[in-house]
Amino acid sequence: MKALVTGGGGFVGSNLALTLEQNGHKVIVLDDFSNGNKEHLIDFKGEVISESINSVDLDRFQDVDVVFHCAAITDTTVRDEKLMMLVNFDGSKRLLEFAIANNKKFIYSSSAAVYGDASVSIKEDMAGKPKNIYGVSKWEFDCFAMKYMKDAHIVGLRYFNVFGPRESHKGKMASMLWQLALQMLEGKRPRVFKLGEQKRDQVYVKDVVKANILGIEAKKSAIVNVGSGRAITFNHIIKVLNEVLEIKLEPDYFDNPYENAYQNYTQADLTMAKDVMEYIPEWSFEDAVQDYMKEQGII
Ligand SMILES: NC(=O)c1ccc[n+]([C@@H]2O[C@H](COP(=O)([O-])OP(=O)(O)OC[C@H]3O[C@@H](n4cnc5c(N)ncnc54)[C@H](O)[C@@H]3O)[C@@H](O)[C@H]2O)c1
Known part of the structure; x- marks a missing residue:
């Protein structure tokens, strides 16, 4: 099989x-x-094309069997709606239309950000x-993709909170687990x-990689x-980190500045x-x- 992975310089990709x-x-x-890191691909032997999904010549991908579409603006605090939609909707639409027209399987990354608050x-x-x-851009593309599902092989994957190796470039958008681990490794109390x-x-x-392959x-x-x-x-995340890192640091609680835009339960x-x-x-x-901590060489 030959696969195209968009966003392949990023965490999941x-x-x-x-x-x-x-x-x-x-x-x-x-x-x-724009956000990935070439260092993640040091062991990668295949071709890396450093272009945007919005403008790359898609004919270059005529010989692929499957498109795994992971590229997106993933900073959920971005307020530039036009930019968010340009990449996460228009760019995704362009790839999906190419996949449908050329009979390629299309597996794409959606997000649990399409859900609001839940208690179940x-x-x-x-x-x-x-x-x-960000959640709106993901939801609008899900709605667009749904229209074509009868006629093509399209699988949307709504990831919840993903953590693991190759996420450090994401900074404040890296997983809660990674951010807490970094604080605790510096001997600081974990802030939540x-x-x-x-x-x-x-x-x-x-598990996310496995889902894509399935x-x-x-x-x-x-x-x-x-x-x-x-x-x-x-x-519980802090408790497990204390155990795995063999340290003992109490949480340092502070007010949530994103209260109204925050999912408290997923x-x-x-x-x-x-x-x-x-x-x-x-x-x-x-x-x-x-x-994860073993792969990072931390334990
Ligand atoms: N990590 C999570 O917890 C999580 C949760 C839900 C959904 N997702 C989705 O999973 C996918 C992968 O996210 P991630 O965590 O790996 O984020 P990431 O930011 O590490 O990866 C996204 C990649 O897309 C690239 N990109 C951005 N705009 C592009 C463009 N116009 N053309 C080409 N490449 C572009 C970035 O450079 C980056 O390498 C995204 O679609 C994201 O919305 C992630």
Whole structure:
């Protein structure tokens, strides 16, 4: 199989490109490196095209079988609606139309940001209440993609909170887990919003990569949740980090400045992901943190 991975210089995309290559596939990475990091691709042998999804000549990809579309503006605090839509909607639409016209499978990264506040396990039909422009861009593209699902192989993957190797370039947009780990490794008390009882579904990037690969053989086109299926409090993240890093630092609570635009509870219902493509997460949160810190050379 020959695959195109857009956003392949970024967090999810680089992990996916490297795994596909390790599995014996030919892979092309397309990334404008507005946010990714070429260092993630040091071990990558395939072609890397440093161009934008909005302007690259798509005819270059006539020989690929599958498009894995991960490229996006991923800074959820960006307020420039025009820019957000240009990349996350127009760029995605351009790639999807190319995939449909040329009979390529299209697996793309959506987001749990399409959901609003929840107090129960989130099912796919609860989407449509995004709390920021980023979530709107993801939701509008989901709606666009849905129109073509009968006639093409299209799988949208709504990731929850992803963490794992190759995310450090994301700075303040890196996972909560990574940001807390960095603070704790400096001997600082981990700072979290009051009172650390917000619950989020934290999914390891290796499970996200697996979901993308399972998307190739999905029984039908669909948009499915990709999470761990478990909601974890910020306090629990700190507890696990203390155990894995063998330190003992108490949380330092502060007021949440994004109160109105913040999801206080997310937990993926994975029924549809299992039905459509047999996705079952392999990593428990605790094992994943251990594995991640080992890969970083921290433990
Ligand atoms: N990491 C998460 O927790 C998470 C959660 C939900 C959804 N997602 C989605 O997963 C995908 C990957 O996110 P990530 O965490 O790897 O973020 P990332 O920022 O590390 O990766 C995105 C990549 O897209 C590239 N890019 C941006 N604009 C581009 C353009 N116009 N042309 C080509 N490349 C461009 C960036 O340079 C970057 O390398 C995104 O679609 C994101 O919305 C991520």
